[in-house]
Amino acid sequence: MPAFPIIDAHLHVWDQTRLRYSAFEGSELFGHPYHVEDYHAACGDLEIEAMVFLECYADFWDGGGQYLDEIAFVEDEARRDPRIRGIVPMAPLEWGEKALPMLETMRDRHPAVKGIRRIMEFDKDPRALTLSPDFIAGVNLLERFGWSFDINPNYTQMDIIREFVPRVSPGVPMILDHCGKPGIKQGALAQFKADMADLSRFPNMYVKLSDLPPYAGPGWTEADLRPYIAATLEHFGPERTIYAGDYPICLSATTMTQWVEVLDNAFAALGLTEGETRMIYRDNANRFYRLGL
Template identity: 35%
Template sequence: MDDRRRFLHGMAALAAAGTRAGRRVDAADSGPLAEDDGAMPLIDTHVHLWDLHRLRLPWIEPGSPLDRDHLPEDYATAAQGLGVARAVYMEVDIDPARHVAEAEYVIDLCRRRVGPLVAAVVGGRPADEGFPAYLDRFRDRPEVKGVRQVLHGPATPPGTCTAPEFVRGIRLLGERGLSFDLCMRPGELRDAARLVDACPGTSFILDHCGNPSVQAADLSAWREDLSRIAERPNLACKVSGIVASAAPGWRAEDLTPVVDHVLVRFGPDRVVFGGDWPVCTRAATLRQWVEALRAIVDGRGEAERRALFHDNALRVYRLEV
């Protein structure tokens, strides 16, 4: 399918996606969802896309469910009925030699308004000597809002983000008006706090609530470290990713302790929603994750819910109103 046909297919699916689907909060429930015309719009700040004819992802296991193309029209189908108004692309941890190709691919999608994509967080290596020149490529690319390097892989031992050369690169992001997404092992949140403290001029987003497992018997260490890092005013937290660690047959209440702790510690103004599609499909459809989170926060006020699902993302990722 060529790019134009992909675009038209994706837009057709999105045309039907302007209203919120009715509740389904259990992973085992696969019944149809009723539409709700009163839904508030949603900004998805964590969408992965990959075309394996363009880019190869070394972390994907051959033959696994993720080992296929995941394109804009596929996301449009997954998001249908959820009220997704805008979306932010999140880099997919490819070989650094292909970072420029990845960035150019997604910038093109954003510029052509393929589906709801309006902005991107691109891959990068802040500690590399060539990082400033790499950022120079995006000086006139307003679609690029920030950079991420996944910090939980085998090539990134504990302490990677506190190295002087890494800190230098992150400070440069702040000077360029770009943010950094933190994606790391939950046991290294104190390293993240040191990095944030060393870079007060840079804005940070902590992905996936700091990556706790919702199946963990004891979340006390994560709770303590999350509470400490939340004290940093230049850090927001992304409520995303946690459903991927849920057990088969999970329910919304399995996710509630993590979500509630994040919302309390970061407050209503420093949290954003992220779908983490298609990685979330290891345990849930995008719809199941969204509806579970909606159920968890249903008792909170409309302004707080709107901030989580929409308004905060405008500020955190500097999206056009």
């Protein structure tokens, strides 16, 4: 375990009595609430200094959604645990300039908002959404607020992301969630290396080192994950790589403590210094999400 408190840059909490999450319906693991108290129990001996909440794909529809309701729910969670220092909600960036009033409300009423995530992975046409002029205009609006954008595709969609990133203003910090959900089980290491090499060319791009075990399949080993961790650091370096736990999604394949142990072992094998591991586990998240720690 790290010898210093760490920042978890990707926490989910949800409650089906407060909002509707159709994506979780029928799931034995995810079809019930998760609160900060559950997260405490899952962290075990990990010393967590702060957390950043990421939106949980609460239901939305043409012309509306539970965007502000989810922020209010997370603010209630943060009253019980002030370590939730950042909130990254969903917003309908595909509305382009028409999303501006909602973003202004988020800024004016909810100071913990640090950025936006609008998942493209599950859209009926991810390419059409991500590369549409309105969506790109909506992402570029974030520069006015000093906010970042979390990118969430899977490995089969990374060609779209490689077209998307050059079209976004360099003034919008962006981060690739979960290393782009690589095809570890499918043996897609060459593609992963090419994707990391391409995206790392852009100084405003970061990568979130998180949630690899679910994409390695049942019975995964550290040896399965190590090449993907190594390639991430080869291209983004410790300066633009950010640790995250992705609780409770990670529970489908690992635990919070096991994931940190995997990373500790990989960092040691790769020869990272204590200062470099501190960047990944804490300092980069503090800077990227402007947590003020």
